[in-house]
Amino acid sequence: MKKLFPIVLSLCLSGISALAQGSYTPQEREVMDSRSLWIATDNAAAFYFSPLPHFGLVGVKGSRQEGEFRPAREASGSTSITAIAAGDATVGKLFLLGDFAFRNIFDNGCNYNTNQYEPTDDMPYYILDTNPSRWIRQEYDMRVRASLPLTSVLAAGLDVHYIDKVGAKQKDPRSETYVMDIDIRPSLAWKPAQAHLFGVSFLFLYDYERAYPSNNNYRIDQKTVCTLGLGEVNNSYVGGNNGLKEYYYTRYLYGGALHYAYEGDFALRAELRGLMGSTEVEHKKSLPESKGRTETLRIDASALLLWGEKANRLQAKAFYRATDGIEKVQQLDDAAFNQQWITIATNHMSDYDRMEASLEYDHLFGLNGLSYVWSTGGRVHFANESDAYLLPASSFNWTRLGAEAFASRRFSVRKSSLYARAGIGYDKSLNGEYVYGGVKTDSPAIGLYQEDIAFYSADCAQVRASATWSLTHRKTCFNLGLEGGFKKALSGEGSRFSAALSFDIFF
Amino acid sequence: MKKILLILAVLATAAAFSSCKKDGTKTVLINVTVDESSLDQGLVKPDSYKVTVTNTATTTAVTANTENGKASFAELVPGIYSVEVNAVVVSDGRQYVYSGSQSSVNATDDANVAVAVTASKESALVFKEIYYCGCKIGEGDYDTYFRDQFWEIYNNSTETVYADGLCLTTLSNNYASYDFSTIYKYDIAEPEKYLFVKTVWQIPGDGTQYPVKPGESIVVAQWATDHTAETLGKSGSINLTGADFEAILGQTTLFNGVVITDNPAINMSRVIETGYAMPQWLVSVGDDAIVLFKPSKPLVNENFIASTNGGFTDAREILRSDVLDAVQWRTNQEDGLKDGGLFLPKEIDAGFQFLGATYVGKSLSRKVAYTREDGTAVYQDTNNNTNDFEINNKPVVRRNGAGVPSWNTWTK
Numbered sequence: 010m011k012k013l014f015p016i017v018l019s020l021c022l023s024g025i026s027a028l029a030q031g032s033y034t035p036q037e038r039e040v041m042d043s044r045s046l047w048i049a050t051d052n053a054a055a056f057y058f059s060p061l062p063h064f065g066l067v068g069v070k071g072s073r074q075e076g077e078f079r080p081a082r083e084a085s086g087s088t089s090i091t092a093i094a095a096g097d098a099t100v101g102k103l104f105l106l107g108d109f110a111f112r113n114i115f116d117n118g119c120n121y122n123t124n125q126y127e128p129t130d131d132m133p134y135y136i137l138d139t140n141p142s143r144w145i146r147q148e149y150d151m152r153v154r155a156s157l158p159l160t161s162v163l164a165a166g167l168d169v170h171y172i173d174k175v176g177a178k179q180k181d182p183r184s185e186t187y188v189m190d191i192d193i194r195p196s197l198a199w200k201p202a203q204a205h206l207f208g209v210s211f212l213f214l215y216d217y218e219r220a221y222p223s224n225n226n227y228r229i230d231q232k233t234v235c236t237l238g239l240g241e242v243n244n245s246y247v248g249g250n251n252g253l254k255e256y257y258y259t260r261y262l263y264g265g266a267l268h269y270a271y272e273g274d275f276a277l278r279a280e281l282r283g284l285m286g287s288t289e290v291e292h293k294k295s296l297p298e299s300k301g302r303t304e305t306l307r308i309d310a311s312a313l314l315l316w317g318e319k320a321n322r323l324q325a326k327a328f329y330r331a332t333d334g335i336e337k338v339q340q341l342d343d344a345a346f347n348q349q350w351i352t353i354a355t356n357h358m359s360d361y362d363r364m365e366a367s368l369e370y371d372h373l374f375g376l377n378g379l380s381y382v383w384s385t386g387g388r389v390h391f392a393n394e395s396d397a398y399l400l401p402a403s404s405f406n407w408t409r410l411g412a413e414a415f416a417s418r419r420f421s422v423r424k425s426s427l428y429a430r431a432g433i434g435y436d437k438s439l440n441g442e443y444v445y446g447g448v449k450t451d452s453p454a455i456g457l458y459q460e461d462i463a464f465y466s467a468d469c470a471q472v473r474a475s476a477t478w479s480l481t482h483r484k485t486c487f488n489l490g491l492e493g494g495f496k497k498a499l500s501g502e503g504s505r506f507s508a509a510l511s512f513d514i515f516f
Numbered sequence: 517m518k519k520i521l522l523i524l525a526v527l528a529t530a531a532a533f534s535s536c537k538k539d540g541t542k543t544v545l546i547n548v549t550v551d552e553s554s555l556d557q558g559l560v561k562p563d564s565y566k567v568t569v570t571n572t573a574t575t576t577a578v579t580a581n582t583e584n585g586k587a588s589f590a591e592l593v594p595g596i597y598s599v600e601v602n603a604v605v606v607s608d609g610r611q612y613v614y615s616g617s618q619s620s621v622n623a624t625d626d627a628n629v630a631v632a633v634t635a636s637k638e639s640a641l642v643f644k645e646i647y648y649c650g651c652k653i654g655e656g657d658y659d660t661y662f663r664d665q666f667w668e669i670y671n672n673s674t675e676t677v678y679a680d681g682l683c684l685t686t687l688s689n690n691y692a693s694y695d696f697s698t699i700y701k702y703d704i705a706e707p708e709k710y711l712f713v714k715t716v717w718q719i720p721g722d723g724t725q726y727p728v729k730p731g732e733s734i735v736v737a738q739w740a741t742d743h744t745a746e747t748l749g750k751s752g753s754i755n756l757t758g759a760d761f762e763a764i765l766g767q768t769t770l771f772n773g774v775v776i777t778d779n780p781a782i783n784m785s786r787v788i789e790t791g792y793a794m795p796q797w798l799v800s801v802g803d804d805a806i807v808l809f810k811p812s813k814p815l816v817n818e819n820f821i822a823s824t825n826g827g828f829t830d831a832r833e834i835l836r837s838d839v840l841d842a843v844q845w846r847t848n849q850e851d852g853l854k855d856g857g858l859f860l861p862k863e864i865d866a867g868f869q870f871l872g873a874t875y876v877g878k879s880l881s882r883k884v885a886y887t888r889e890d891g892t893a894v895y896q897d898t899n900n901n902t903n904d905f906e907i908n909n910k911p912v913v914r915r916n917g918a919g920v921p922s923w924n925t926w927t928k
Contacts, residue, residue: 243574338573338595338624354594354624356542400543400593401576448576 032486032515033064034479036419036428037379043371044319046278048106049311051210051266053154054166054198056104058206059270062379065096068488068513076505078469078498081460082128084144085118093513107153114146121457123233123247124184124220124256126176130394131332131361133238134290134301136222136245136253138231139453142180149173162201168194168210182231182247186220198268208268212284216260222247235300238334238359239398239405240445240455254293256300262286264307275316282309298350299337303361306331320376322386327366334359334398358399365392371415383418394465402446405458407465411436415473425480434471438500441466463501471496486515543591544623550585550601550616551632559635562603562614567631572596572620594624601631606675608810610840611640639840640673641682641808642897644733644882644918646843647911650801651752651877660875662801664743664753666911669808669841670733670882670918672895679734679921680721683787683811683834684763687844687859688804689714690790690823690831699856700823704833708861711807711839712823712831716788716815717763717797725923726760726782731892732919735759738797740781752877754911757781758920758927763797770795780926790820790830801874803851805844805859812838836864843880843901845869867902879911893918 033041041062042048047055070093075086095108122128123136126146152170159165174188196210224231230248237243247253264284271277284307290300307330314323338354371386389412396405415432443462445455477490490511497504548567555561567587570577573595580587582601599621603614616633650662667684671677690712692699702712719726719736728734737759743749756762759781767778776796786793799806812835820830844859845868846852852868869880882904885896893916896904914920920927 237574241574340596340620340622353596353622356594358593400591 032481032484033062033379034426034428034481034486034515035477035488035490036381036417036426036479038064038066038515040373040376040379040381043322044315046270046272046276046313046315049313050268050278050280051168051194051212051282052166052196052198052208052268052280053106053156053168053194054164054196054210055206055208055268055270056106056154056156056166057158057164058198058200059272060099060104061097061106063097063099065516066513067092067094068511069093070490070509070511070513072492072507072509074505074507076496076503078464078467078496078503078505080464081457082119082121084116085141087114087116089114102158104156105153106155108151110148110150112146112148112150114144114148116144116146119144119178121454123178123182124186124222125258126174126186126188126218126220130363130396131305131330132258132288132290132303133236133334133359133361134303135236136182136184136220136233136247136256137236137242137454137457138182138233138247139456140180140182140231142178142183144176144178146174146176156198162199164198164200166196166198166210168192168196170194181224181226181229182222182233183225184220184222186218188216188218190214190216204271204273206268206270206272208266208270210266210268212262212264212266212282214260214262214284214286216258216262216288218258219255220258221255222253224248234453236454237301237336237398238361239396239403239443240449240452240458241398241401241403241447242449242452242454254295257291257294258288259291260286260288262305266309275314276319277315278313280309280311283307284309296348296350299339299352301337302335302355304333304335318376320373320381322369322371322373324369325367328364330361330363332361333357334361360395360397360399362395363393365390367391381419383416385414385416387415388413398446401448403444404446405443405462407441407462408439409436409465410439413471422478424482425478428477428479429475431474432472434473436469436471438466438468464503467498467501467503469496469498484516488513488515542594544594545626546589546592546597546599546621546623547626547628548582548587548589548599548601549628549630550582551630552585554632555614555635560605560607560612562605565601565603565614565633568600568602569621570598570600572598592623597621597623597627599629599631601633603633604674606640606673606677608812610810611638611673611675613638638673638897639808640671640675640677641669641679641728642672642841642882642895643806643808643843644668644670644895645879645908645911645913645915646806647754647879648799648801648804648806648845649871649873649878650875651749652875653750653752661743661749661753662798662875663739663796664749664756665738665799665801666754666756666759666913667736667806667808668733668913668915668918669728669736670895671728671730672897674730674888676727676729678721678724679719679726679728679760680723681719681810682840683716683718683809683815684736684784685711685713685716685788685807685809685834686799686804687711687713687807688800691805691859692856693826696851696854696856698826700831701825702821702831702833703824704821709836710833711836711861712821712833713788713807714790714831715786715797716832716834717784718787718815719761720782720785726921727923728921729919731890732921733914734761734921735913736761736763736784737781738763738799739776740779741777754913756913758913758924760921760924760927764795768795787815788817788832790832802847803845805842807834807842807860808840809834809838810840811835836861839864841897843869843905845871845880845901847874848872863899865899865901867900867904869901869905869907871907877910879908880905881908881912881915882906884916891917 097106156166170192172190198208200206234242266282309328311326339350367390369388373381375382393408413434417430420427473494475492492509494507565582599618601616605612616631645668737756740759740762742755743753762781768776882895
């Protein structure tokens with residue numbers, strides 16, 4: 010995998026080295042992306058039939074988030090510095106689109122997580138401690154998409170996404186965790202007629218995480234728990250010869266998607282994707298012991314409709330994810346020279362189901378090519394989480410409905426332009442409840458779910474604003490951006506603000 | 517319209533997949549049967565056992581009581597379990613603890629487990645504090661006082677026991693010669709089953725008159741008066757007017773003019789006396805053993821047994837198996853360490869205490885092993901006086917807040 014890095018990086022940066030056809034302002038970039046039928050899909054092959062304008066981009070962004078209105082395992086405060094590079098190029102008949110990002114993330118006030126780089130709601134098997142700590146993370150994120158015509162009506166594509174992550178918890182019990190993620194999506198696009206396109210893509214994802222917990226102060230063992238889901242835990246500790254050692258998360262996902270697009274008086278693109286796979290959680294490779302397995306099924310559907318010379322855009326998205334938590338009953342066979350944990354039963358113990366749907370519309374006023382004068386739009390979204398631990402019965406359920414309105418305007422200032430955007434939103438909690446049915450009422454994991462349900466049960470309002478000043482000089486556009494956001498709980502307490510400063514160059 | 521229908525169809529497909537869910541995990545049933553086949557036939561069997569099954573991976577435990585020797589546990593998560601069976605029966609002042617266990621029970625499917633139980637006999641009643649050595653009432657060698665001896669007996673169990681019929685006795689008179697050069701032997705079949713005693717004092721009652729609840733104690737005094745009086749033991753002694761029982765037959769005037777008063781404490785009965793009868797019960801201030809027992813057969817105050825190798829008194833035999841508790845002491849440690857230097861057989865108690873002197877006003881009290889959630893103390897009882905007792909500079913009646921039985925209406 011390490012050899013792949015320079016290859017992918019060079020492909021990603023080929024867009025930079027290739028001679029761009031012209032620079033674009035951030036507003037024009039936004040139109041390019043929002044009006045592209047294929048940039049947000051799995052079908053790289055279709056780029057041959059709907060090519061993007063050539064561009065190149067390098068930039069750096071610093072951001073800060075702070076506030077207590079957040080899920081329990083999210084950092085109380087987070088600072089990140091990101092360097093990005095992106096671009097596309099045509100090499101012969103081959104179209105290439107790539108991007109690279111390096112992120113350095115400094116988190117503080119992280120709780121309820123000892124060993125996972127990025128906790129997710131549907132991974133119940135990890136180590137939990139209640140010592141709020143800082144985390145330092147780094148990510149190398151590379152993606153390249155390629156499209157190659159096979160015939161005049163058939164194209165092949167490949168989408169490869171590679172991420173390398175490393176993180177370190179800064180307080181005992183501390184962990185160093187390494188993550189490697191590779192996602193490969195080959196695709197085909199067939200355009201039998203001028204207006205219609207049919208596509209298919211396949212997905213293979215391999216994700217590997219290794220986390221090693223330890224104590225800097227080796228004299229004091231640190232109490233932890235091994236979580237099973239929704240507050241159920243097994244007591245454990247980190248330290249000494251018999252404390253917890255390394256955890257391994259190995260995930261395989263397989264799937265595919267079907268695509269259809271129509272381009273005539275209006276443009277329509279539909280995508281239906283299905284994924285399934287599993288994640289194995291193992292403890293200590295020297296005597297591997299299963300800590301659990303999750304099995305996931307995910308269905309995504311989206312549709313994009315553009316009309317009125319693409320001035321109008323309507324996008325609908327929905328996904329459904331069902332994850333099962335499987336626990337294994339194991340016995341230690343301590344035969345001399347052949348010690349091993351033997352699985353004698355597997356039990357489906359927990360479910361983590363989520364459904365989300367959203368509908369978004371925007372209209373561009375004064376659209377001329379990729380530029381417009383001002384825009385307005387709105388978005389509604391719905392989300393539902395329904396989790397259950399089967400024995401003893403515990404549940405974690407919430408439902409939210411939200412709406413957002415936004416508007417943007419471009420102002421010309423001599424050779425430069427100012428692009429301003431603002432939005433307000435309101436989220437309403439329709440229900441939220443956590444019930445722990447077990448007997449370990451002093452489990453520290455219960456606090457995690459209680460904080461989470463307080464977050465997901467709170468109504469909130471948010472405002473966002475951004476301003477980007479762009480100066481174009483000799484086909485190069487320099488952009489200085491400032492963003493800010495504030496979210497406040499309306500029922501309950503807490504707020505969270507975010508701010509970001511960015512500088513990038515389009516060419 | 518077509519566009520909206522297409523979007524709705526996609527969402528409906530997603531919803532349809534949500535119904536294709538795996539069923540939840542199966543549950544298992546564990547049936548536990550208590551196997552009493554290894555218990556002695558004469559033992560009192562519990563009506564019910566408490567059975568606990570514990571998932572060894574999650575440490576989650578479920579408890580149930582047996583009916584007709586069986587307990588069932590339904591809807592358990594498949595796994596490896598440990599099974600424990602326990603019961604406690606209190607009978608005739610004794611506590612019988614029944615226990616059995618089975619580990620690594622594979623319950624990945626329904627399982628039937630038989631757990632064999634064994635029984636151990638423990639005494640619900642234990643000596644909690646004994647004060648035997650007397651005290652000094654002046655500077656002279658003979659300025660000593662010994663009438664303030666007392667024996668506090670505590671209910672160490674979780675069940676109410678009855679003090680009716682309990683007996684106290686000592687062993688020094690019939691154990692060995694004064695220098696322990698001759699250990700007396702008695703003409704009786706299987707002498708290793710018995711202890712041989714001179715005097716036995718018994719608590720009266722019809723069997724239900726004197727209940728002692730868990731955490732309560734009864735105090736048996738030689739003489740239940742206030743011995744701190746200037747005419748008696750003075751300030752170095754102790755007030756025993758709160759004692760429950762006293763080992764006297766009634767008010768008596770001694771040859772030296774001392775009047776042994778009959779106090780509110782209940783008079784015990786001297787049911788065995790093989791030799792010269794004293795008006796009150798005097799126990800050795802230096803070397804002796806006190807024994808608490810519940811006779812399994814009536815005690816006969818005649819036809820005593822004589823030693824075959826010396827001794828000045830006949831003896832009454834009491835079954836070692838009737839002994840509930842016993843404490844022994846020697847004045848000097850080295851005497852107790854000699855071969856034959858202790859009065860009690862090792863199976864009754866393996867240790868002893870020593871004060872190093874007599875008339876020092878010190879007492880022995882049993883150590884607290886732990887305290888129950890209700891605040892009652894559980895005292896250590898390993899059948900080893902050396903480990904189980906500690907020495908106090910002054911005796912205290914009902915130390916550590918031991919309870920007073922409800923029928924004792926004269927204790928302030």
